Amino acid sequence: MAARGMISWLASARSPRLALSLAPTGIRATGTRGPGTRLVTSCSGGDSTRLEPVDVDGEELPASASSGFKLKELDRPGTVLIGTTQVGAQVLEAARSTITGLEEDQGLQLDIFSFGFEPSYGKAFVRLDKIDNKYGSPTLDDIEVFSRRYGQALADALGEGVSDDIEFEVSSPGAEREIRVPGELTRFAGLPLRVELPKESVAFDGIEVKRSKNDLLATMSVVVTAEEVDEETGTVVLLPFKTKRNEAAFGRKTWNKILKSKKVLRVGFGEITRANIHLEF
Numbered sequence: 001m002a003a004r005g006m007i008s009w010l011a012s013a014r015s016p017r018l019a020l021s022l023a024p025t026g027i028r029a030t031g032t033r034g035p036g037t038r039l040v041t042s043c044s045g046g047d048s049t050r051l052e053p054v055d056v057d058g059e060e061l062p063a064s065a066s067s068g069f070k071l072k073e074l075d076r077p078g079t080v081l082i083g084t085t086q087v088g089a090q091v092l093e094a095a096r097s098t099i100t101g102l103e104e105d106q107g108l109q110l111d112i113f114s115f116g117f118e119p120s121y122g123k124a125f126v127r128l129d130k131i132d133n134k135y136g137s138p139t140l141d142d143i144e145v146f147s148r149r150y151g152q153a154l155a156d157a158l159g160e161g162v163s164d165d166i167e168f169e170v171s172s173p174g175a176e177r178e179i180r181v182p183g184e185l186t187r188f189a190g191l192p193l194r195v196e197l198p199k200e201s202v203a204f205d206g207i208e209v210k211r212s213k214n215d216l217l218a219t220m221s222v223v224v225t226a227e228e229v230d231e232e233t234g235t236v237v238l239l240p241f242k243t244k245r246n247e248a249a250f251g252r253k254t255w256n257k258i259l260k261s262k263k264v265l266r267v268g269f270g271e272i273t274r275a276n277i278h279l280e281f
Contacts, residue, residue: 068081068118069081069118071125074125075173075174076114077114079116081117083119087158090157091117091154091166093157094153095124095126099112099146101153102146106145108142111128112126113128113129113136113177114127122165123166123168124166124169125168127173128146128171128172136187136188136277137173138172143171147168150170151163151168154166176277177277179275179276181275182231182234186229192223192224193277193278194222194277195221196272196274196275197219197273198219198271199220201271202222203265204263205263207261221245222240222249222265223246226238234268234270235268236266237264237266238265238267240259240263243278246258
């Protein structure tokens, strides 16, 4: 028997989530009507249904995991948290070999967005990136195919006696995933991105951007598109994107001036504290 797996489609904290669970009788679809709880069907020697808390603010892990790390940490691309056990390294390597095998056999272009393994509970969290998708989001079919192959890879790597005790959850990075800077600026060029910049970097010639005296934050979030990425100078040209979020951030009058001027921001890679894909809801 291969390791148990729960297949998740995590669109975003603000949109409904779907989950598919591997069970002896087949695949069952479950979901939620809000961000507070997630209905999970799992199989562990039988078929059962339970409600689990869902991490929304990054403060707690689901009840099935320990406090070894916060699930919010897996929102950052490239994060790998496996502890110091040999099993953790093997579980990660099994995920990597699964991705390699699927590319060779089916041409499926997946990558690990982030990975976490909680040794004390024997649970792995795999977030998959789809390289050839516009938003980097794998489909439910992609996640299902990976999960089935991954369960077998764990059995091969650990032996069925150990792999039967490993539970894993496979999901997308989320609809508004964080992107790597500067590595993925070109990949996601043209898409609206929500970037966090020092306030002094958000400056347009001839346009005064007013700051509230009560605003003590050092950074500002702006929705833009990456127009020119210059690896030699380490800079990127950011074009402000027409969205209500920017109107709220700058104020209507200032935002209208910025839009009409068609002025851009040129910032260094190091000035970007964080960048996420932005979707309008």
